[in-house]
Amino acid sequence: xxxxxxxxxxxxxxxxxxxxxxxxxxxxxxxxxxxxxxxxxxxxxxxxxxxxxxxxxxxxxxxxxxxxxxxxxxxxxxxxxxxxxxxxxx
Amino acid sequence: xxxxxxxxxxxxxxxxxxxxxxxxxxxxxxxxxxxxxxxxxxxxxxxxxxxxxxxxxxxxxxxxxxxxxxxxxxxxxxxxxxxxxxxxxxxxxxxxxxxxxxxxxxxxxxxxxxxxxxxxxxxxxxxxxxxxxxxxxxxxxxxxxxxxxxxxxxxxxxxxxxxxxxxxxxxxxxxxxxxxxxxxxxxxxxxxxxxxxxxxxxxxxxxxxxxxxxxxxxxxxxxxxxxxxxxxxxxxxxxxxxxxxxxxxxxxxxxxxxxxxxxxxxxxxxxxxxxxxxxxxxx
Numbered sequence: 001x002x003x004x005x006x007x008x009x010x011x012x013x014x015x016x017x018x019x020x021x022x023x024x025x026x027x028x029x030x031x032x033x034x035x036x037x038x039x040x041x042x043x044x045x046x047x048x049x050x051x052x053x054x055x056x057x058x059x060x061x062x063x064x065x066x067x068x069x070x071x072x073x074x075x076x077x078x079x080x081x082x083x084x085x086x087x088x089x090x
Numbered sequence: 091x092x093x094x095x096x097x098x099x100x101x102x103x104x105x106x107x108x109x110x111x112x113x114x115x116x117x118x119x120x121x122x123x124x125x126x127x128x129x130x131x132x133x134x135x136x137x138x139x140x141x142x143x144x145x146x147x148x149x150x151x152x153x154x155x156x157x158x159x160x161x162x163x164x165x166x167x168x169x170x171x172x173x174x175x176x177x178x179x180x181x182x183x184x185x186x187x188x189x190x191x192x193x194x195x196x197x198x199x200x201x202x203x204x205x206x207x208x209x210x211x212x213x214x215x216x217x218x219x220x221x222x223x224x225x226x227x228x229x230x231x232x233x234x235x236x237x238x239x240x241x242x243x244x245x246x247x248x249x250x251x252x253x254x255x256x257x258x259x260x261x262x263x264x265x266x267x268x269x270x271x272x273x274x275x276x277x278x279x280x281x282x283x284x285x286x287x288x289x290x291x292x293x294x295x296x297x298x299x300x301x302x303x304x305x306x307x308x309x310x311x312x313x314x315x316x317x318x319x320x321x322x323x324x325x326x327x328x329x330x331x332x333x334x335x336x337x338x339x340x341x342x343x344x345x346x347x348x349x350x351x352x353x354x355x356x357x358x359x360x361x362x363x364x365x366x367x368x369x370x371x372x373x
Contacts, residue, residue, distance in 0.1 A: 001129045001136045013121045022139075024118055027108040029140030029162070034103070035095050037166045042095045047123040048154065049094075052166065057173075059184055067182065071173030074166045078144070078156030087131055088146070090153040 036076050048080040130154060 007025070011018040035042045036052040043049045057072050080088075101116035108115065126136045126144055135145035142158040164171075 001134050003137055003139055006125060006136065006138065009125055010118075010122060013125070014118055016118075024108055024110070025122065025138060026140055028104055028119060028122060029138065029159075031100065031103045031107055032141060033162055033165045035100070036162075037168070038093075039091050040093045040095050042100055043097065044100070044119065044123050045097055046120075047127055050156075059178065059182075065180075067178040067180070069176040069178055071175065072170050074170075076142075076156070076158050076162070076166065078152075078154060080152065080154045084127055084130070085153055087127065088153045090150070 036074070039074070044081075046081060046083045048078055048084055050076055050078055052076045 007018055007021045010016075010025070011021050014021070016024070032042055032050060036050060039052050039054060041049055041051045052074050053076075054074050055072060058070050060068050060070055062068065097116060097119065098112075101112055101119055104110070104119060105112045105115035110118065122138075126138070129136045130144060130146060133146065135143055137143040138159075140159055140161055142156055142162055145155050145157070147153055147155045
């Protein structure tokens with residue numbers, strides 16, 4: 001599903017004009033990023049949870065044997081809810 | 091940090107961001123992710139700008155795979171953006187890195203804190219110390235030309251000429267911006283006479299003109315003293331030598347006059363007296 005389709009469909013469901021939908025989606029994304037930046041777990045009922053995990057610096061060995069020190073990073077993993085899993089048949 | 095954010099709090103933050111009522115904000119969030127879930131049920135992947143892409147996974151573990159958008163990943167990793175992947179040499183282990191990281195992290199913190207504060211102090215302190223210690227450093231300048239003639243005679247020469255004091259005064263008053271750049275070499279302890287003369291210049295530019303004659307007067311005292319002491323020492327030595335020689339000559343003359351020339355006269359008188367007394371007796 002492309003982003004334009006998502007915007008038009010969301011506009012139909014919410015009754016808001018399509019011009020405003022992109023700004024609203026961007027606001028949702030900004031709020032979600034702010035929470036994840038603070039390592040807070042964001043739960044969306046019926047869909048799943050966004051769980052940021054901070055990983056410390058690690059040494060990675062390449063195929064040619066060279067070692068590289070990777071800096072720390074925050075990675076966001078998504079864990080689907082039980083309702084979504086049942087809906088997906090898994 | 092590490093808090094679980096429920097939908098109500100998520101909607102509250104979203105309503106503040108988008109100026110929507112909380113109820114509408116919560117409904118909008120539910121509708122957004124309901125559409126994503128329905129698309130996933132249909133077997134499609136969904137991409138949301140600023141968040142990421144949701145797709146189905148073939149593995150049995152997690153049915154949905156979430157790939158964050160580049161903007162999403164960059165923003166949440168902004169605190170670590172200063173770090174870059176570093177290729178390591180062979181034999182380097184995590185234990186070695188743990189040993190090295192402790193001093194590396196402690197040194198920059200100690201260096202960053204005092205840097206902004208001492209910079210203005212360093213510009214002011216050396217000038218004050220040199221001015222205050224100018225009379226105390228006079229004997230050092232007196233000693234240096236006596237011991238080493240060749241290297242130190244060059245900076246002393248311009249100072250000994252009395253005309254330069256009159257020349258330097260208008261230069262210091264007119265060329266204030268040039269003087270402000272000079273205090274950097276004032277730190278070394280082995281300052282020659284020329285350096286000491288330059289150091290009061292920045293304070294002359296900063297202070298009112300009433301203080302200028304005082305500094306000039308101190309410089310004249312400081313610079314003229316070695317020349318006066320040298321001339322006084324030489325003149326006193328010569329005068330003392332002449333006086334000593336004169337006294338010696340006088341003493342020698344007196345000795346010759348009273349002892350060498352007088353003794354024969356006295357002896358002749360005595361012999362005459364003796365002979366005058368003895369001769370009648372003998373007769």
